[in-house]
Each structure stands twice: as C-alpha cells, then as structure tokens.
Amino acid sequence: MNLKDYILNVENFPIDGVGFKDVTPLLNDAKAFEFAINQMAEFVIKTKADVIVAPEARGFLFASAVAYATKKRFVLIRKPGKLPRQVISVKYDLEYGTNILELHKNDIKPSDKVVIVDDVLATGGTTEAIIELVEKEQGIIAGISFLIDLESLHQKELFKQYPLQKILKY
Numbered sequence: 001m002n003l004k005d006y007i008l009n010v011e012n013f014p015i016d017g018v019g020f021k022d023v024t025p026l027l028n029d030a031k032a033f034e035f036a037i038n039q040m041a042e043f044v045i046k047t048k049a050d051v052i053v054a055p056e057a058r059g060f061l062f063a064s065a066v067a068y069a070t071k072k073r074f075v076l077i078r079k080p081g082k083l084p085r086q087v088i089s090v091k092y093d094l095e096y097g098t099n100i101l102e103l104h105k106n107d108i109k110p111s112d113k114v115v116i117v118d119d120v121l122a123t124g125g126t127t128e129a130i131i132e133l134v135e136k137e138q139g140i141i142a143g144i145s146f147l148i149d150l151e152s153l154h155q156k157e158l159f160k161q162y163p164l165q166k167i168l169k170y
C-alpha cells in the first residue's frame with residue numbers, strides 16, 4: 001500500500017505560501033489507517049518506551065491508536081487552558097505562528113522512557129517543545145515517530161540523536 005495516495009496537498013492553507021498536508025483521506029480509509037498505525041506501533045515497541053506522548057489535535061488521532069495497539073500509557077500535550085490540573089508550559093514557533101504547549105505535572109515520572117508520536121514534522125518546533133516538557137519532568141526520550149516529514153522545513157540532522165521514524169517524506 002502506498003500511503004502517499006491518502007495524503008492530499010492543499011496549497012495556501014491555513015495561510016498563503018503553506019502547502020498543507022491533509023491526512024483526513026488516510027483516516028477516512030480503514031485499511032490505510034490500520035497500515036499506518038501498525039508501522040508506528042512496530043517502531044514504538046522497538047523503542048521499549050513506557051509512555052506515548054502526543055500533542056493535540058492531529059497527534060492524538062495517531063497516538064491514541066498506537067497506545068491502544070501497543071498497550072502503552074498515553075500522556076497528552078495540550079494547547080493552553082485545556083488541562084484542568086497543574087501544568088508546566090513552553091512557548092514555541094510553528095510553520096504558521098507561535099503557540100504554547102502544556103503537560104500535566106507528574107504525568108511523566110523521572111526516568112520514564114517516552115516516545116513522541118505526531119502526524120507531521122514541519123519546523124520541529126512542536127517536537128522541540130515536547131522534548132523540553134518531557135525533560136523538565138526528567139523523562140527520557142526513547143524515540144520519535146512521525147507519519148510525515150516535510151524535509152524542506154527543517155535541518156537535515158534534526159532529532160537524529162534519537163531513534164527516529166519518518167514514514168512518508170516530502
């Protein structure tokens with residue numbers, strides 16, 4: 001199966017100059033979604049991580065399915081004001097704007113082995129923010145899995161110090 005057949009490029013969304021990778025056709029196809037989740041799950045098992053961490057909103061779609069498939073704990077990273085208990089926060093830059101991400105305090109325990117799952121790697125700002133949040137809680141990054149890598153938007157070596165999965169490259 002060629003998963004690229006299920007990713008649409010939408011020009012000038014959400015702002016002029018951005019080529020937006022729309023993953024909804026992949027989610028709309030049960031076999032394509034299963035195929036993608038199985039590849040991510042294989043990678044997550046190899047990392048021997050204890051915890052899967054992912055950012056809202058699209059990250060949740062993939063990470064919760066991978067957490068279910070691998071029987072791993074799932075910890076949420078959310079945009080500001082969404083998590084009800086005490087949080088730690090970081091600010092970061094996106095391909096289209098800036099953002100803040102938050103993690104519930106104590107969701108990650110010291111020495112937890114953490115794998116980050118997300119749909120798209122663009123500038124890497126989101127993932128860098130997640131790494132900062134995890135490391136503030138003394139978690140250890142055991143791997144990072146992306147469905148899509150937009151290679152022109154970041155340096156080639158980005159995150160190479162970690163076990164890294166990039167299923168589709170553009």
Ligand SMILES: O=P(O)(O)OC[C@H]1O[C@H](OP(=O)(O)OP(=O)(O)O)[C@H](O)[C@@H]1O
Pocket residue numbers: 055056057058059093094095099118119120121122123124125126127
């Ligand atoms: O590598 P980066 O430049 O940080 O970009 C990648 C992030 O951007 C998208 O999320 P977005 O913040 O658009 O939120 P959404 O999932 O709620 O649409 C995507 O799901 C990644 O999390």
Ligand SMILES: Nc1ncnc2[nH]cnc12
Pocket residue numbers: 018019020021022095096120122123150
């Ligand atoms: N070009 C893009 N397409 C889809 N998601 C993104 N997140 C950041 N940049 C993106």
